[in-house]
Amino acid sequence: MAGRGERPGGLSQGAPVIPYGRHSVDESDIAAVSAVLRGDWLTTGPVVDEFERALSGHAGGVPCVSVTSGTTALHVAYAAAGIGPGDEVVVTPMTFVATAAAAAMLGARVVFADVEQDTANLDPAAAEAAITTRTKVVTAIDYAGHPADWDAFRKITEGRDILLLDDAAHALGSRYRGRPIGSAADLTTFSFFPTKNVTTAEGGAVAVADLALLPRVRMLRNHGLVRDPLHMRWPDEGGWHQEVHAFSLNYRLPDLLCALGVSQLRRLESFKAERARLAARYAAMLDQVEGIRLPVHRQDVEVMAHLYPIRVLDGRRKEIYQSMRRSGIGVQVNYVPVYWHPVFSDQGYRRGLCPNAERFYAEELSLPLYPGLTDQQQGQVVDGLVAALKGRA
Numbered sequence: 066m067a068g069r070g071e072r073p074g075g076l077s078q079g080a081p082v083i084p085y086g087r088h089s090v091d092e093s094d095i096a097a098v099s100a101v102l103r104g105d106w107l108t109t110g111p112v113v114d115e116f117e118r119a120l121s122g123h124a125g126g127v128p129c130v131s132v133t134s135g136t137t138a139l140h141v142a143y144a145a146a147g148i149g150p151g152d153e154v155v156v157t158p159m160t161f162v163a164t165a166a167a168a169a170m171l172g173a174r175v176v177f178a179d180v181e182q183d184t185a186n187l188d189p190a191a192a193e194a195a196i197t198t199r200t201k202v203v204t205a206i207d208y209a210g211h212p213a214d215w216d217a218f219r220k221i222t223e224g225r226d227i228l229l230l231d232d233a234a235h236a237l238g239s240r241y242r243g244r245p246i247g248s249a250a251d252l253t254t255f256s257f258f259p260t261k262n263v264t265t266a267e268g269g270a271v272a273v274a275d276l277a278l279l280p281r282v283r284m285l286r287n288h289g290l291v292r293d294p295l296h297m298r299w300p301d302e303g304g305w306h307q308e309v310h311a312f313s314l315n316y317r318l319p320d321l322l323c324a325l326g327v328s329q330l331r332r333l334e335s336f337k338a339e340r341a342r343l344a345a346r347y348a349a350m351l352d353q354v355e356g357i358r359l360p361v362h363r364q365d366v367e368v369m370a371h372l373y374p375i376r377v378l379d380g381r382r383k384e385i386y387q388s389m390r391r392s393g394i395g396v397q398v399n400y401v402p403v404y405w406h407p408v409f410s411d412q413g414y415r416r417g418l419c420p421n422a423e424r425f426y427a428e429e430l431s432l433p434l435y436p437g438l439t440d441q442q443q444g445q446v447v448d449g450l451v452a453a454l455k456g457r458a
């Protein structure tokens with residue numbers, strides 16, 4: 066079964082009994098979606114606005130534009146930033162491939178800069194060293210929900226013509242120095258895939274803190290269409306007239322899915338509390354276990370615990386992964402350094418480029434973490450890990 070938030074093809078030996086991530090859908094979510102099915106608008110209706118307003122309320126009041134996925138949110142964000150051939154984008158390698166692929170698809174050159182050893186977030190010093198006169202965007206993610214050091218990035222890009230992009234697929238609900246994620250960078254993208262912090266099945270959004278970019282983000286979400294006569298080249302053509310000002314695609318998130326989003330956002334705080342409770346339980350139960358390291362949590366951030374990424378020491382990550390998977394525990398590895406993907410390595414990106422990211426990848430193992438994971442299941446995960454580390458699973 067490829068459901069339960071697992072990406073198709075991600076399973077080597079059948080579906081795990083305890084998945085690494087999973088959506089939580091309750092009767093209130095079902096009622097919200099059913100109400101839209103009975104109404105007049107399946108797509109491009111009033112619930113889209115309602116969802117965007119509600120999302121903005123969780124993103125520091127920054128205007129949000131919904132789209133069909135976290136990936137298309139990145140594509141729209143990079144396109145709004147105006148990147149193309151000849152431009153460079155500095156990107157973290159410790160992320161899902163879409164963070165970099167969306168920029169590459171627009172013809173920009175992706176420049177990978179290394180991550181911090183503790184958080185696995187893009188290292189501001191490494192990002193600064195990677196900047197050239199051609200750099201147009203610096204993109205970090207908030208890995209596992211732990212915010213990147215946004216003030217440090219701001220210092221680096223200040224006074225230069227460089228936009229800050231936050232791929233916050235993990236971090237809706239997190240805060241950086243008191244500020245909600247969504248308001249830390251110039252553009253922030255969210256994903257609502259089932260394993261993320263809230264879901265619309267498939268879905269995403271761009272939070273647009275740089276208000277000058279907002280009309281462009283809205284236009285690119287919808288074929289590059291301009292409908293406001295104030296912005297048309299030929300406003301007197303007639304009432305039917307609309308103009309395409311840029312090539313784009315249809316990235317509209319339907320009302321049906323936005324209704325699920327509105328309902329899920331009402332549950333965001335309870336999801337956050339439950340994820341925090343489970344993360345604290347892991348920390349307490351694993352504190353004395355040898356052969357692993359637990360994730361860090363810096364003072365000045367509030368973490369929406371999206372993943373629970375432990376480090377498996379002594380070169381044993383693969384062995385522990387296989388052992389736990391055999392026991393039906395859906396551990397996961399987040400992520401293979403992006404430039405290892407053949408689509409990048411075929412272009413000459415070499416292994417060794419970002420040593421911290423590669424070392425982190427070699428040790429990383431994400432334990433199951435989602436609202437709905439029971440204490441008993443969590444106990445099974447811990448027992449499975451301890452048994453695997455003792456070599457008797």
Ligand SMILES: *Cc1c(COP(=O)(O)O)cnc(C)c1O
Nearest residue numbers: 134135136161163234256257258
């Ligand atoms: C999930 C994810 C994406 C892609 O989002 P989709 O909604 O699956 O397209 C991009 N970046 C990161 C860091 C993610 O975790």
